[in-house]
Amino acid sequence: xxxxxxxxxxxxxxxxxxxxxxxxxxxxxxxxxxxxxxxxxxxxxxxxxxxxxxxxxxxxxxxxxxxxxxxxxxxxxxxxxxxxxxxxxxxxxxxxxxxxxxxxxxxxxxxxxxxxxxxxxxxxxxxxxxxxxxxxxxxxxxxxxxxxxxxxxxxxxxxxxxxxxxxxxxxxxxxxxxxxxxxxxxxxxxxxxxxxxxxxxxxxxxxxxxxxxxxxxxxxxxxxxxxxxxxxxxxxxxxxxxxxxxxxxxxxxxxxxxxxxxxxxxxxxxxxxxxxxxxxxxxxxxxxxxxxxxxxxxxxxxxxxxxxxxxxxxxxxxxxxxxxxxxxxxxxxxxxxxxxxxxxxxxxxxxxxxxxxxxxxxxxxxxxxxxxxxxxxxxxxxxxxxxxxxxxxxxxxxxxxxxxxxxxxxxxxxxxxxxxxxxxxxxxxxxxxxxxxxxxxxxxxxxxxxxxxxxxxxxxxxxxxxxxxxxxxxxxxxxxxxxxxxxxxxxxxxxxxxxxxxxxxxxxxxx
Ligand code: AHR
Numbered sequence: 001x002x003x004x005x006x007x008x009x010x011x012x013x014x015x016x017x018x019x020x021x022x023x024x025x026x027x028x029x030x031x032x033x034x035x036x037x038x039x040x041x042x043x044x045x046x047x048x049x050x051x052x053x054x055x056x057x058x059x060x061x062x063x064x065x066x067x068x069x070x071x072x073x074x075x076x077x078x079x080x081x082x083x084x085x086x087x088x089x090x091x092x093x094x095x096x097x098x099x100x101x102x103x104x105x106x107x108x109x110x111x112x113x114x115x116x117x118x119x120x121x122x123x124x125x126x127x128x129x130x131x132x133x134x135x136x137x138x139x140x141x142x143x144x145x146x147x148x149x150x151x152x153x154x155x156x157x158x159x160x161x162x163x164x165x166x167x168x169x170x171x172x173x174x175x176x177x178x179x180x181x182x183x184x185x186x187x188x189x190x191x192x193x194x195x196x197x198x199x200x201x202x203x204x205x206x207x208x209x210x211x212x213x214x215x216x217x218x219x220x221x222x223x224x225x226x227x228x229x230x231x232x233x234x235x236x237x238x239x240x241x242x243x244x245x246x247x248x249x250x251x252x253x254x255x256x257x258x259x260x261x262x263x264x265x266x267x268x269x270x271x272x273x274x275x276x277x278x279x280x281x282x283x284x285x286x287x288x289x290x291x292x293x294x295x296x297x298x299x300x301x302x303x304x305x306x307x308x309x310x311x312x313x314x315x316x317x318x319x320x321x322x323x324x325x326x327x328x329x330x331x332x333x334x335x336x337x338x339x340x341x342x343x344x345x346x347x348x349x350x351x352x353x354x355x356x357x358x359x360x361x362x363x364x365x366x367x368x369x370x371x372x373x374x375x376x377x378x379x380x381x382x383x384x385x386x387x388x389x390x391x392x393x394x395x396x397x398x399x400x401x402x403x404x405x406x407x408x409x410x411x412x413x414x415x416x417x418x419x420x421x422x423x424x425x426x427x428x429x430x431x432x433x434x435x436x437x438x439x440x441x442x443x444x445x446x447x448x449x450x451x452x453x454x455x456x457x458x459x460x461x462x463x464x465x466x467x468x469x470x471x472x473x474x475x476x477x478x479x480x481x482x483x484x485x486x487x488x489x490x491x492x493x494x495x496x497x498x499x500x501x502x503x504x505x506x507x508x509x510x511x
Pocket of ligand 1 (some may be wrong): 070
């Protein structure tokens with residue numbers, strides 16, 4: 001098989017916002033407890049945060065972490081998670097049929113963010129929560145002092161406001177599985193009112209009322225469809241946006257892809273996930289444009305793809321009942337998953353004009369790139385490696401690519417055998433290329449990277465494995481990228497590569 005991929009430095013899709021490489025920690029299973037927080041762990045600091053886990057998160061170069069959910073959010077009362085730990089209530093978590101001890105809450109999360117070197121992205125409960133709860137959480141986090149709530153934050157150890165900028169208004173409110181599920185009309189109205197009072201609690205619009213305000217405005221994310229298989233998609237998104245367009249900055253989208261050979265998801269469908277995700281983003285982009293035109297707005301709402309990943313159906317979801325920090329959703333990712341995962345990252349990069357924030361769901365233990373043992377070690381899943389390479393190198397701009405890749409058929413229509421993303425970082429004078437070959441034969445690939453300057457190959461990683469089901473574990477990381485001999489760059493722009501069957505390749509160049 002052969003393909004030719006062409007890119008030109010003058011033809012770009014857009015700028016990559018570093019927030020595209022965000023992630024997500026939910027009170028679910030062992031993401032918080034035994035994941036990021038384990039006071040008795042040998043690497044824990046004085047606040048109980050695991051140092052070994054934070055080191056791996058730094059390797060991934062994650063800039064922002066969404067918290068505290070997810071489905072958990074819709075039953076969560078944030079006031080349960082503040083104040084003296086021995087006074088905090090233990091509650092039933094009706095989203096995951098677990099118990100929640102509330103030993104980790106908002107203040108612990110803010111401290112952990114500093115420890116891990118990430119920015120917090122908070123979410124307010126639109127299921128059982130009211131707009132008053134939402135405004136008060138903003139007040140707790142961002143108001144300087146002098147009110148009961150902001151003084152409570154000080155009494156809990158934080159003299160200075162946290163200045164949280166990113167806020168999600170609810171989670172997957174279109175899903176019947178959601179605690180307090182709403183119709184699009186109901187949610188659109190509620191989200192609008194929540195957005196208003198959250199901004200007011202942040203001091204925004206004070207100038208309209210004749211007062212001076214010099215703070216940073218909130219970046220608000222309104223909940224879009226949970227996935228594009230929802231019957232209400234994309235009407236949900238249109239209705240919700242029509243209510244909230246003037247008051248929000250992002251529309252959220254979520255999507256998990258799965259492979260289950262025993263069910264009705266053949267391999268071709270799974271391998272075509274990246275192209276399907278691309279079409280899904282395209283539909284939401286068009287929906288945003290429709291609403292923008294209808295409202296005669298100059299404002300450009302962007303997409304926050306704040307839950308994306310691969311999620312198989314094999315790991316337990318709801319057992320055992322009412323345990324604290326049960327082993328839930330602890331998917332062990334295969335080499336096959338890593339290939340699809342790399343393609344999803346390519347898709348995010350190829351839509352960087354509209355997808356300005358992304359959250360890999362999730363970060364630790366729960367459908368995550370990092371796994372931990374209670375009191376013990378960690379391991380990097382197969383998916384850790386594409387994320388690490390791409391998030392560290394693919395900065396700057398995404399170049400528009402043209403390819404004649406052969407295609408294969410699947411439930412979505414067709415998908416390209418070779419899936420690519422080319423990024424150009426003018427500040428660092430680097431170009432990187434991520435290539436996934438989904439075909440079961442090798443692909444002779446000609447790259448033509450024009451107008452970038454005389455390129456010199458700097459690094460060449462490859463993940464290939466004859467066993468698509470190979471996994472990493474606590475006993476060792478077997479599925480890792482290998483360093484390859486650097487290719488020759490002809491005329492500073494042309495590179496010939498042989499992509500092995502079922503492989504991911506990642507090259508960086510300098511000029
Ligand atoms: O990430 C796991 C779950 O997936 C989240 O709680 C929810 O938002 C989504 O359905």
